[in-house]
Amino acid sequence: MSVHSNLRHFHNLLTPQSLANDLPASRRENRTRLFTGPFFQEFWLLKFQQTLAAAISFSGVGLHTGTSVDLKVVPAPPNTGLVFERVDLDNFRIEANIKNVARVAYATTLMKRGVLLSTVEHLLSSLYILGVDNAIIEINNLEVPILDGSALEFITKIQQVGLKAQPAKRKYLVIQKRLYLKDHDKTISILPAESFQISYSIDFKHPLIGKQSFDFEASPETFAKEIAPARTFGFFHEVEVLRKNGLVRGGSLQNAIVLTEDGILNDILRFKDEFVRHKILDSIGDFSLIGRPLIGRIIAHKAGHAMHTHLVSKILSDRSLWRLESDLGSKRSKAGNNYSYRLPRTVNSSRPV
Numbered sequence: 001m002s003v004h005s006n007l008r009h010f011h012n013l014l015t016p017q018s019l020a021n022d023l024p025a026s027r028r029e030n031r032t033r034l035f036t037g038p039f040f041q042e043f044w045l046l047k048f049q050q051t052l053a054a055a056i057s058f059s060g061v062g063l064h065t066g067t068s069v070d071l072k073v074v075p076a077p078p079n080t081g082l083v084f085e086r087v088d089l090d091n092f093r094i095e096a097n098i099k100n101v102a103r104v105a106y107a108t109t110l111m112k113r114g115v116l117l118s119t120v121e122h123l124l125s126s127l128y129i130l131g132v133d134n135a136i137i138e139i140n141n142l143e144v145p146i147l148d149g150s151a152l153e154f155i156t157k158i159q160q161v162g163l164k165a166q167p168a169k170r171k172y173l174v175i176q177k178r179l180y181l182k183d184h185d186k187t188i189s190i191l192p193a194e195s196f197q198i199s200y201s202i203d204f205k206h207p208l209i210g211k212q213s214f215d216f217e218a219s220p221e222t223f224a225k226e227i228a229p230a231r232t233f234g235f236f237h238e239v240e241v242l243r244k245n246g247l248v249r250g251g252s253l254q255n256a257i258v259l260t261e262d263g264i265l266n267d268i269l270r271f272k273d274e275f276v277r278h279k280i281l282d283s284i285g286d287f288s289l290i291g292r293p294l295i296g297r298i299i300a301h302k303a304g305h306a307m308h309t310h311l312v313s314k315i316l317s318d319r320s321l322w323r324l325e326s327d328l329g330s331k332r333s334k335a336g337n338n339y340s341y342r343l344p345r346t347v348n349s350s351r352p353v
């Protein structure tokens with residue numbers, strides 16, 4: 001069913017939902033059950049590069065193209081980085097770095113020599129924060145599957161196979177000077193910090209959103225619990241225009257929060273502030289295009305893919321803003337890559353919303 005008729009169908013069936021925090025507890029998702037206990041080591045404590053211990057696969061539709069896609073993330077040698085490989089186009093490779101960013105409207109799209117790779121942000125965000133430095137992402141179409149609109153399935157499968165350390169040191173990009181960018185009422189800045197941190201705020205004139213802000217300090221556990229479950233969102237009144245522009249053709253209530261004038265078409269929100277959390281999820285995917293683990297604090301207000309990627313370009317083009325450092329973790333703790341963690345319980349991410 002097309003997204004439009006799909007949404008109209010739901011529109012007729014459901015009354016827009018009131019505030020999620022007004023819902024009885026039984027109708028809210030129990031997010032405290034997700035990922036209890038330590039699993040992967042902190043993002044900035046890793047001494048050696050890592051790759052996946054085994055390949056993981058995903059299938060679904062692209063949010064914007066609406067076409068089916070199969071994707072497989074496979075282990076890769078040290079210093080490979082995260083690289084997409086279009087298996088439908090003679091294994092054409094597109095490196096996940098800022099030089100290959102083509103479009104930033106509604107999703108982050110990479111392009112190299114005319115070959116596109118779209119909506120990369122949720123997958124890259126997950127790989128980046130969980131500490132996957134090297135991987136080949138084999139894909140047989142031009143858009144990463146949207147799955148349930150969040151990063152839950154990505155992190156669940158990464159956890160299931162685990163990671164392995166590689167014989168090459170991790171090099172951190174450590175911010176040493178402040179950079180501030182402004183575009184009308186949108187702002188973004190980065191400043192020196194002890195770890196990778198993001199403070200994000202948004203302001204939408206909508207009763208379910210309004211002003212929301214969230215502070216995130218990069219850690220696989222916090223990401224899994226607080227950020228990864230947050231879903232993509234969009235406005236119902238924009239759907240028709242977006243579809244005319246070839247966007248959101250695969251969108252449905254199963255993979256996005258759809259906002260009406262005063263509520264949502266979906267049954268529930270996963271968090272009262274799911275919207276700003278999703279902005280953090282997206283932004284990490286964009287910041288990962290810097291190509292190295294980042295140490296610095298980002299403060300963003302009403303920003304989006306365009307500003308995130310602009311910040312990354314600006315940082316990389318000014319060598320005085322940062323330095324590269326290895327052995328960052330050992331300067332702060334005695335730990336190297338520690339693989340004695342216990343894997344947490346798997347999450348069922350296919351639960352309907």
Ligand SMILES: [Zn+2]
Binds near residue numbers: 122232
């Ligand atoms: Zn997103």
